[in-house]
Amino acid sequence: MGTTLAEKVWADHLVRKGEQGAPDLIYIDLQLMHEVTSPQAFEGLRLAGRGLRRLDLTIATEDHNTPTVDIDQPIADKTSAKQISTLEHNCRDFGVRLHPLGDADQGIVHQVGPQLGLTQPGMTIVCGDSHTSTHGAFGALAFGIGTSEVEHVMATQTLSLKPFKTMAVNVEGTLPQGVSSKDIILAIIAKIGTGGGQGHVIEYRGSAIRALSMEARMTICNMSIEAGARAGMIAPDQTTFDYLQGRPHAPEGEMWDRAVEYWETLKTDDDAVFDKVVDLDANDLSPFVTWGTNPGQGLPINDTVPVPDKIADADKRRATTSALAYMGLKPGTPIKSIAVDTVFIGSCTNGRIEDLRAAAHIMKGNHKAKNIHRVLVVPASSRVRLQAEHEGLDKVFKEFGAEWRNAGCSMCLGMNADKMVPGERAISTSNRNFEGRQGKGSRTHLASPIVAAATAIRGTISSPADL
Template structure:
């Protein structure tokens, strides 16, 4: 019997197979680090008198706590400043490469690595951050780990894990105009639920997936964790190879040829068996927007907010009732009638150059609605910011009335100065809409950059058709 893509990568990194129910020991090719989940790991090494096993397979950046404005001035938040200073001190002491504020290669941890060509097919990649699944878009087995595991990888370059289950997500057909990879993944999460992928590696397959750009694929894999999965993967193909070729850390010459030969073997065998299979027809999809307080509470933009009394399942009914109350919505109201205060375009989900180009194309020649308090456009990395400015996108955004910021996690998680106030409502291209995620009492609707840009023009949740 054949093997799946995830099983092949796992087997290629197996150091020791566990016996009698014990976990396997896997070799880790690359660990990414940031200021939030690394301090305890560094301290653990320090107390044990250890040094990292392979310095050249660790790389750090500053992203979660970083200000996205006035980065040349002292950080006004003492806690954030301390975390950033601690990372800088730790990286200097242990010799770990760091891309800090002001560095051209600084950015959100899941965004800067692919741009540099550090993320490659067939690798095992970990980080103390759940959205590490982003890198699975390249055919890498990538997932988030805990702080104690970060220390273990630093010390040994290995990780103890029990094998994951596998799930095939087949998306065939042609995407309608105005429907993006963000809509595909929101539709998948709505279908399987926020716990539907628990313990699984999701492999996205099918005609619609093969036609996606690398950046769109990263959006898909990024949000795999929101469906409860450990990781998401897409088999590498010519789109992948074209994206990687010529990047700073990509193989060159004969090494490129050898790598390419191996990368082309990274696909699920025809006779492989998945533990579970889910099918979607891309042509049936529409722009999806979340109405509730988790990424699984999403509906087509043309739908209405659910009426809890009409939901047969008691748990789902209670969840909807609570979410609608927190979000300040009226059951049964059209999603397109929801007015927002803030628009956030950015994050490791949708802050890449392709996303910014899409938003700029829609915003060009318009100005934000008078009812919109602010529009934040935050590139996912400094390289993206520089490229956007070279293309003149920053001027389109500022002419529109948006704030053009420096790279960072920004309003995605409210761990920095970019926060919302209680009761404020946003349309956001980020990945989570949990209660208080963007600030205490803040209300978040997730969408694609297309919907976010259209909403910024009209003031209420909108699609391209509404312009």
């Protein structure tokens, strides 16, 4: 019997097979770091008198706590300033390569890896961040890990992990106009639930997936965690190779040819069997928006907010009632009638140049609605910011009435100055809409960049078709 893509990568990195249910020990090709989950790991090495096993396979950047304005000034928030300075101190002490605030290659860690060509097919990649699954878009097996595991990888370049189950998500067909990769993944999570992928590595397959750009594939793999999966993957193909070729850390010359020869073998065998299979028809998809307090509570934009009394399952009914109360929504409300205060375009899910181009295309020649208090556009990295400014996208955003910011995680989460206030409602291109995620009492609707841009124009949740 054949093996899946994930099983092949795992087997290629197996150091020791666990016996009698014990975890396997696998080799790690790349560890990415940021300021939030690394301090305790560095301190553990310091106390043990250890160094890093492979400095050349470790890279750090600053993203979660970084401000997105006045980056040449001291960081006002004491906690954020402490975390940033601690990372800089630790990287100096241990010799870790760091791209700090203001560096041309600084940005969200899951953007920095791909744009530098560090993320490559067939790799095992870890980071102390749940959305490490983003790198699976390249055919890498990428996991988010905890602080103690970060230290273990730093010391040994290996990691103990239990084997996983496999899931195939087949998306066949052609996406309708105005439907994006963000809508695909929101539709998948709505279908299987936030626990539907628990214990599994999801492989996204089908003609609709193969037709996507690398940036769109990253969006899908990024949110695999929101479906409860351990990781998400897409088999590498010519689109992958074209994206990587010529990047700073990509192989060159004969090594490039040898790498591609190996990368072309990274695909699921025809006779491989998945533990679970889910099918989705791309032709039937429409823009998706979340209405509740988890990414699985999403619906097509033309739908209405659920009515708890019509839900037979008692647990789902209670969850719906609770979510509607927190979100301040009445049952049966048309999603398109929901007015928002804030629009956030950015994050490791949708802060890449393709996303900014799409939003700018919708915004150009328009101005934000009067009821929209602010529109934040935050590139995923400094390189993305520079590219956007080279293309004049920053001028489009500013003329629209948006705030053009520096790179960072920004309003995706409330760990920096870009926060919402209680009761404030946002449409966001980020990946999570949990209670208080973007600030205490904040209310978040997840959507694609073009839906967020259209919403900023009309003031209520809208798709480009409504313009």
